[in-house]
Amino acid sequence: MDKSEFIECHKRIKPFIHNTPVLTSHLIDEMVGASIFFKCENFQKMGAFKMRGATNAIMLLSHEQRQKGVVTHSSGNFAQALSLAAKSLGVKAFIVMPSNAPQVKKDAVKGYGGIVIECEPTLKARQSESKSLQEKEGATFIHPSNDDNVIVGQGTACKELLEKHPGLDYVFAPVGGGGLIAGTALAAKYFGYNCKVVGGEPYEVDDAYRSMLSGIIETNKTTNTIADGLKTQLGDRNFPIIQKHVHSITRVAEDEILYAMRMIWERLKIVCEPSSAVAFAAVIKEKNLIAGKKIGIIISGGNVDLGILPF
């Protein structure tokens, strides 16, 4: 994944994504003692950065592959992203979802034109169901985070951020499946000037933090976090990139995530997911590291259920 791949990818997907705004707040800068630039992917199409990677992955398929459609398993933002990206490109998207996924998530996927295939709520059922769709339909499987084309696509958010604010010292992003943080780290390397990338991760799902220490991909024993988008684990495509190019990973507690989320809602006046707040919580925690610096933060998405807010 060299620099030209990011440039080509960005050109390719531009007509299908928003170049999302970057917001700042004097009050927040005063509170944290640094200049913070929030890259608002909550304003992205379908409400999250995942639209970028999904679009890139589909556009790189051959004509034959496109005709047979794509398949993924996800009950989160990638399910919606792949559905909408596929729809924009005239491609069928099969989305394997556990039968116990909230109806509102199934409806969202259907709303974007995705074909929902329900399966038992186990990893095994999910994998065998998508396997069978690949065989039956000839559909191409696209992984939500452990796919080179997805990783490059996600990195275009950081590329846009650095094009607008070239002098950033650090960019913070949340760490879930590893696609965003890996793409961000590569984009910072190619388009920043000595810009370092830090991951934010809840203590409750600190697999990436532990993987960085041990050198192998660790799994989570607990997943009791409000940041439901970050429960997934790293993969063999993104982990080596993270090992090599991510400066460090900062873990945050649940109350720190809530505090950061509330500050974003109250001060920036935007709706963001708890997962987005994890990156800002990490910034607040690293106050010595960031003091007086220029800091970018990827606000990853804004799809929250307003009926069950934690405030």
Place this chain on the structure above:
Amino acid sequence: MDKSEFIECHKRIKPFIHNTPVLTSHLIDEMVGASIFFKCENFQKMGAFKMRGATNAIMLLSHEQRQKGVVTHSSGNFAQALSLAAKSLGVKAFIVMPSNAPQVKKDAVKGYGGIVIECEPTLKARQSESKSLQEKEGATFIHPSNDDNVIVGQGTACKELLEKHPGLDYVFAPVGGGGLIAGTALAAKYFGYNCKVVGGEPYEVDDAYRSMLSGIIETNKTTNTIADGLKTQLGDRNFPIIQKHVHSITRVAEDEILYAMRMIWERLKIVCEPSSAVAFAAVIKEKNLIAGKKIGIIISGGNVDLGILPF
């Protein structure tokens, strides 16, 4: 208040305010059958359009007046706006607030450098307290909405909106004390091309709707609305402007306000006050009027207490 006053005002206050972004949403456009342009004054300094009028009013004071400070009575956004505008300009601001105003509102005013003067929670006490401050301190009274310089200042939001999107057919704004809608109507006349202005008002506080019918300033008998910024009444400075230049006023029910507010939060991913949602609720209600048209909406502010959301 002629066109040149708006142009001069805008030049004057520009260094002290944000030219706030305009957001759009394909999904919302599809749902309402028109192209909607949301002018996001929730991203304005201190979180509301009131910053514009407050800044303009203070800047037009003489050097002597500035030295003695300004005074207003308000427990809402204008209290914070006058405090912050005064602070930016090195002027003292006395804010008369009822003793039973929420502590969070008093703290917000103090946070922006305003001097809070508490009084009994009656109109009479409020007026006599600000009168005595004018006498004792020589401070200049600035009314939150019934003041020419405030009206012109508030109108600059619509001026910015029309500079970015000159072809708007209608601009909708909420109606409270009448400063915003009057300024918006004049700005639409001066800077739009046959652009009409419509006010949104809750049934519960429909004084402006009734005033338009009767030709005199009516008062509210009920104030049981979630749109707490719209409980104030019109004044003798703004009412004649509204009579002459506002196309019509559309009343909306409480459940329509909540529906509109939720759609703004969920689809646009921004935090707005119920008062802002009143204008969008009016747009939704007027679906025949707006069909296929280009519609601007002034999202008036974003200062909400996340602890007591109506969702």
